Each structure stands twice: as C-alpha cells, then as structure tokens.
Amino acid sequence: MNTNTFHLGADHLTAGICLELVRGQRPMTIDATTRQKVRESSATVQRIVNKGEPVYGINTGFGPLCTTKISKEETRILQSNILQSHSVGVGEPIATEIAKIMLVLKVHSLAQGFSGIKEETLDRILWHLETDAIPVVPSQGSVGASGDLAPLSHLFLPLIGLGKVVFQGKTITTQSLFEQTGKDPLELGPKEGLALINGTQFIAAHAVKVIEKFHNVLTHADLVGSMMIEGLQGSIKPFHPALHAQRPFKGNVHVAERINHFLKGSEILEDHADCERVQDPYSLRCIPQVHGSSRNAWLHLKELVEVELNSVTDNPLVIDDKLTISGGSFHGQPLAMALDYAALAASEIGNISDRRIYLALEGNSPGVPKLLMEDTGINSGYMILQYTSAALASENKTSAFPASADSIPTSLGQEDHVSMGSISGRKALRIIDNVEKILAIELLTAAQAFEFRKPMKSGPVLEAIHATVRKVVPFAAVDRVFHDDIEKAIAIIHEKELLKVVREVRDTAKLNTDTQYQTLFETY
Incomplete structure (x- = not known):
C-alpha cells in the first residue's frame, strides 16, 4: 500500500500510479489549490454565458450545429441533452476496472482548471469511485475523435440519474443506486456535459x-x-x-x-x-x-x-475570460x-x-x-x-x-x-x-x-x-x-x-x- 496521497489535477500521473489509485492501493484527493482553479474556471464559463458572446459548446450547438446559438436559459438543458443523445454505445460492456480508470483519468484532466467543470461535479465522480459504483460502458461506438463521445457519455449518464452501474457485484439502474444511497441527480452547468464527454479517456484507459x-x-x-x-x-x-x-x-x-x-x-x-x-x-x-x-x-x-x-483533452479549453480555444x-x-x-x-x-x-x-x-x-x-x-x-x-x-x-467522416463532415x-x-x-x-x-x-x-x-x-x-x-x-x-x-x-x-x-x-x-x- 502506497500511503502517499495523490493530488488529482496537480501531481504527475503515470500508468502505474493510475492502477494503484483504481485498485485502492493509494489514496487520492483534490487539494485546496486545485479546487480554487476549478472554481475560477467554472466562473469564467458563467461570465461567458452572461455576456452572450458565442463560444463553441457553451452557448452553441455541437459539431455541425456549431453555428446554432443557444439562449442563456437553454445552456443547462443543452448539457443534459448531449449526454443523452451521445449515449449510443453498443456491444459488451468494458471491464469494470477500465471504466474506473476512465473516471480517474477524467477527474485528473478536468481538475487542471481549463474545462469549466463545477467542483460539485468532480466530487460526485469521486463519490462513484469511493462508493465503488462504477458506470456500465458499452465497448463499441467511439471513432476516437471529438473525444470518445459515446463511451464517455455512458460513463457520465449516472451524474444526471440515468444509465446503469455495477454496485456491490450487481448491475443496477442509477435510479436504484440513488434510492439505496440517498443521492439525487446533478444539474449540469454550461459546458459541463461537453467537458465530460470530450476527451480520450476511453483510449487512454x-x-x-x-x-x-x-x-x-x-x-x-x-x-x-x-x-x-x-x-x-x-x-x-x-x-x-x-x-x-x-x-x-x-x-x-x-x-x-x-x-x-x-x-x-x-x-x-x-x-x-x-x-x-x-x-x-x-x-x-x-x-x-x-x-x-x-x-x-x-x-x-x-x-x-x-x-x-x-x-x-476536452474542447474548447477555457484559458481565461479573453481566451477560449476550440x-x-x-x-x-x-x-x-x-x-x-x-x-x-x-x-x-x-x-x-x-x-x-x-x-x-x-x-x-x-x-x-x-x-x-x-x-x-x-x-x-x-x-x-x-x-x-x-x-x-x-x-x-x-x-x-x-x-x-x-x-x-462523421458529424456531417465537420469531423x-x-x-x-x-x-x-x-x-x-x-x-x-x-x-x-x-x-x-x-x-x-x-x-x-x-x-x-x-x-x-x-x-x-x-x-x-x-x-x-x-x-x-x-x-x-x-x-x-x-x-x-x-x-x-x-x-x-x-x-x-x-x-x-x-x-x-x-x-x-x-x-x-x-x-x-x-x-x-x-x-x-
């Protein structure tokens, strides 16, 4: 057992350390400095929404719908919809350990403070790891660009109360998991859905x-x-x-x-x-x-x-109020x-x-x-x-x-x-x-x-x-x-x-x- 706590979003991750974290052989946390960076990034996204200037994935549609403007009121619905519409995976589920690796890799990436994710969302993902309630992810459906969209969508459906998880040796619905644990679905903020499903964590895991x-x-x-x-x-x-x-x-x-x-x-x-x-x-x-x-x-x-x-590895990256890069x-x-x-x-x-x-x-x-x-x-x-x-x-x-x-080619030629x-x-x-x-x-x-x-x-x-x-x-x-x-x-x-x-x-x-x-x- 490695007793050195790994600080997600801050420390240097290797394949070996990742396996230690997933197998419970090393503790992990998000430290105060990293949490502050996450909060600042989330606040930056909210300011972009308030200004109303079009930024891909925050107040526009996705892929070929990137020119479609989304109103301030609809930005939250957009993030929930993207998880549902992109959950199109098929085939046998991947190994539970690989799904756990995906969760660790995603938190480590999002916690670096360039994705606009909320602190509450990261804590819920960590809760899934700590509770060992691991989402069921189909093995097929990703083309490996625009991120691993389909598998990551399935991975994060439980955040909004959908999908299935492996919990205490059984595959159950997320609704059943929440009934047993007293949890409620999250309401995703602007850009959060896109940040969650954009990235290479299926490939990397x-x-x-x-x-x-x-x-x-x-x-x-x-x-x-x-x-x-x-x-x-x-x-x-x-x-x-x-x-x-x-x-x-x-x-x-x-x-x-x-x-x-x-x-x-x-x-x-x-x-x-x-x-x-x-x-x-x-x-x-x-x-x-x-x-x-x-x-x-x-x-x-x-x-x-x-x-x-x-x-x-998600998109766009929120560098600061003046620079968001797609x-x-x-x-x-x-x-x-x-x-x-x-x-x-x-x-x-x-x-x-x-x-x-x-x-x-x-x-x-x-x-x-x-x-x-x-x-x-x-x-x-x-x-x-x-x-x-x-x-x-x-x-x-x-x-x-x-x-x-x-x-x-996918996404009507955009991708x-x-x-x-x-x-x-x-x-x-x-x-x-x-x-x-x-x-x-x-x-x-x-x-x-x-x-x-x-x-x-x-x-x-x-x-x-x-x-x-x-x-x-x-x-x-x-x-x-x-x-x-x-x-x-x-x-x-x-x-x-x-x-x-x-x-x-x-x-x-x-x-x-x-x-x-x-x-x-x-x-x-």
Whole structure:
C-alpha cells in the first residue's frame, strides 16, 4: 500500500500510479489549490454565458450545429441533452476496472482548471469511485475523435440519474443506486456535459491496461524463451554483450542481458560448449532482436501515454475570460498509432513463441524426443498444443492491421478525420490476451524439454522456474487432457507467479539481475 496521497489535477500521473489509485492501493484527493482553479474556471464559463458572446459548446450547438446559438436559459438543458443523445454505445460492456480508470483519468484532466467543470461535479465522480459504483460502458461506438463521445457519455449518464452501474457485484439502474444511497441527480452547468464527454479517456484507459499487460507478456517471454534455450541446448553466444554493443538498441541490450543472467551458472550450457553446431534457428538466436524490438514499442507507448494522462483533452479549453480555444486536443491519433504499434509488437512475441514451440517438437535437439514424448504413436505427445498456438498466432496477425489507418467522416463532415483509437486499444488487449495463452503453451513445452536435460542443472533462476511449473503441471510421459495443463500455465503467467520466483531467487542467491536499462523497462 502506497500511503502517499495523490493530488488529482496537480501531481504527475503515470500508468502505474493510475492502477494503484483504481485498485485502492493509494489514496487520492483534490487539494485546496486545485479546487480554487476549478472554481475560477467554472466562473469564467458563467461570465461567458452572461455576456452572450458565442463560444463553441457553451452557448452553441455541437459539431455541425456549431453555428446554432443557444439562449442563456437553454445552456443547462443543452448539457443534459448531449449526454443523452451521445449515449449510443453498443456491444459488451468494458471491464469494470477500465471504466474506473476512465473516471480517474477524467477527474485528473478536468481538475487542471481549463474545462469549466463545477467542483460539485468532480466530487460526485469521486463519490462513484469511493462508493465503488462504477458506470456500465458499452465497448463499441467511439471513432476516437471529438473525444470518445459515446463511451464517455455512458460513463457520465449516472451524474444526471440515468444509465446503469455495477454496485456491490450487481448491475443496477442509477435510479436504484440513488434510492439505496440517498443521492439525487446533478444539474449540469454550461459546458459541463461537453467537458465530460470530450476527451480520450476511453483510449487512454485501454492504453494503461495495455502497458501493464504487455509488460507482463514481455517479461515472461524472456523467461520462457530462456528455458527453451536450455531445453533445446541453444547457444549463449547470441546474447554476448560485445555483439549488442555494436547495435545497441535499448530493448535488444536489455533482453540480451536478462537472458545472460537467467542462464548464468548453467551445467547444461557447459555440457554442449564445444558442440559442432555453430548457429541456432532464428527463434532462439534472434530473441534479443525480436523481443527487444517489442520492448522498444512498449517503451514508446509508455512515454506517449504518460503525456496523455497529464493532458487536458476536452474542447474548447477555457484559458481565461479573453481566451477560449476550440482546437483538436480530443483527437486520439497520438495514442491510436502507438497502440497499433504495440499491438503489432505483441503479436510478434506470440509469433516467435509459436516458432519455438514448433522447434521443440521436431526432435532435432540431442536427447529431446520428437513431440517431446518418448513413447509416440499410441501417444501424440505435444503435437496438438502447437495447433492451438498456431491458431492464436494467426488470429493475432489478422488483428494486427492498424485501426488508425482508417478514417470515416462523421458529424456531417465537420469531423472529417478520426483516429479509430478506441478500436486500437481494444484490439491491442485482445492480442495480448492471446499472447499470454501462446506463452503458456511454450512454458509447458519448454518445461517438458528441460526435463530431458536432467540430471544436469541450469542456473538457479530457471531451476526455480521449472520447479514452480512442476508444482502444478507434472511431466507428461503419456497423453492426457492437455487443456487442463494449458489453463494452469495461463494462470501462472496471468498471476505473475514466475516473476515472484525470480525476485525470491535473486534476493536469496544475491544475484545481480539489474541491467543497463532496468529502470527504463521495468517501471511504468
């Protein structure tokens, strides 16, 4: 538990801090200085309304209706109407945690004092987080420009007493929530509805989850790939620092150093140090280049997301009484392209993992039987597990086409170029889920190949990793229902069990596993 209170609208937010806030691992508040900025911004909007000078979204219609003047009396009705008319999402609801991330990101953006939001409105959003009454948000319907209009509209329908929420484990209407908690709907002030639904928080929330889950995939890929190198008696030379010093991409250097640490002290490596094989197949030899490139993509996404999390992305921005700017900070392109890049990079981790699985089944490594089982014919061994990894890898490839390459004009041509970043985010998470499954299958096959190297031992890290796998998945001498093994392996990766083992071994054996780019690639 991080006891340092995070000050929304004032402190610097990262993906990791955001996840701590959402999971109740760190307290958050809006401090007095920030509240004063919020009040001043809201007062500025009210003065604009009183003057009657046309300012987009405050006293005009939206999109192609930007030239339609709205009377002072109707400005409040306008803000309620926009939430209702823009709530057009379809599809399955997004995960509750992603909806919670959206709420945190929106408060952090609005509290910076450039959106004209009322203090009362921000406090109600915080109440939803504190009460754990999280709005139900459909997953489809955003084109990722003019903000994530549809999902954000659904996210904030409960403010005006509409929509649904997940509360105490059940999905209920907001009306029912208010009856149970004694709350009443809010009356939104001028510009508030637009401020709430304009912005990139749907895309950014997905990006926060992509950063976490993709990092987990990358970390496990290095571990599982190292075990496969041992199981198939691969060479350690392709990971030599002298090689990577001549082509020092940050991700490549980091991966090579990690694998060197994992293989350190291995009897298996010593056993074939003078063998006649001079080169391994690319899926082993080029792990630093492939895994490293995907790490570079992760780093790129992390850097861009951090900028976005601390930005104001609604429209227009209220700078002061004399300057209100209608621009395009709601456009999701910066994250859309980076998420598409990350999706491709994640897909490639699954692609090379599937190749290593196939390699393990060929029976070309001394001492390792074909299909990873000695008594085949009556037994199929691990043959069909690779069918599943191939299917998952192929599915990922078909999903890797960049959503941001497309744009369909909306709003009668007023919004004639959009990012489709919401699709980029959803797609990236889907691909990463599939890669977790592929790596789980590689973990099983690597552990099986590793077994045939006994009684020789690997280094302390990989020995501990293998022992951890064997606690839940035994060696397979004959066929069994491998689906059960796969599910257990997926759980190991999903729950980060192996990473805990690595930390324990490092601390116990006093191993120095810090690499040149440790901080860069291990923190978010």
